[in-house]
Amino acid sequence: MSISFYDGSAPVFIRTLNALSAILTKAEAHAAANKIAPGDLLEARLHPTMYPLTKQVQLACDFSGKACARFTQTELPVMADTETTFAELQARIKKVLANIEALPPAKYEGAEKREITFPVGPGQTMTLTGQQFLNHSAIPQFFFHCTTAYDILRHKGVELGKRDFLGVA
C-alpha cells in the first residue's frame, strides 16, 4: 500500500476541525457555568495586536477549506466573517467540514506535483507544488490558528487539555 496525497491532507483538517468544535462547546459551557459573557471569550486575544478567538476560528476554517479546494481544483469557498456567537462559529466549522467531506479523494490525485498559486500578502502571491504548499503553508497555518484558539481559551481559564486538541476520546 502506498499513501495518497489525500491521506495526508483532508483527514488531518477534518480531525482537528472536529476537535476545535468540541473545544468551543467546552468553552461555551465554561462561560455559562461561570457566568462569563460569551463575548469575553469570543473577543479574547493573547496580545492587543493579535487576532481574537473568533478570527482564529474563521482563519482555521479558511485555511483548511481553501487548501482542499486548491488541491482538488474546485472553486474556492468564500465566507463572510460575520460570526458573533459560539453557535455561529459552530455552524461555520460544520459548513467547512461539509465542504471538505464533499470532495472525493480521487480528486486529490496528482495534487502533490501540481503547481498551486496562493496569496501571501496584499497583492502578493507564491507558487509552490501541492506537496510544498501543504507542508509549508496549509498545515502550519491551519495548526497555528487552531492552537492559538486553544491557547486563548486556556489563557482565559477554560479547562482543556492537549487531548482535546488532539481529539483523543
Add this chain to the structure above:
Amino acid sequence: MSLFDSSVPAFIQTLTSLSAVLDKAEAHAKARGIQPDALLGARLFPDMFPLTLQIQHACDLAGRACARLAQVEIPITADTETTFAELNQRIGKTIAYVRAFERSQFDGAETRNITVDVGSGRPVPLSGQRYLSNFALPSFYFHATTAYDILRHNGVELGKRDFLGAV
C-alpha cells in the same frame, strides 16, 4: 508518495523558524532589560508548560517521529536547557538529527505499526500514516505555536511570517 515528504521538510522548516523566533525573543529581552528567565519561564496559564518546555517538546516530537517512522532507536534528550543559547543548541541538534534521515528509511513507513500513548494514558497501535497525521504533526505544531503565542503574549514583536519562516 512517501511519509518522508510529509514529515522531514515540515519539521526542519518550523524548527528553523522557531530558532529565529528565540533569537528575536532574546534580543527583545536584552534591549528592554528583561531577565531572560521571565520569558523562558513564561506560561499562558499556571497549569500550562512554560516556553522552555514547549521548545523541548517540539524538538522531541520531531526527532522521535522521524525515528519511529524510520524504525531506528528513539533519541532521548535530557531536558536541561536553562538559557536561550542552550535551547537554540537543542533545536540545532534536532534539525541536524532530522536532516540526516534518508528518504529510503521511510519506505513503507505509512503501514508500519507504531504504538504510542497519544494522550489517553495507554499506548495504542497506529499505522505510520495515522501516527504522523493524527498525533506527531498536530502535537509538534501545538508546541511550536504555543511557544510563539507565549512570546507574543509577553510583548515580543513577532509576526506570523516568523512562525512560517522562509518557504
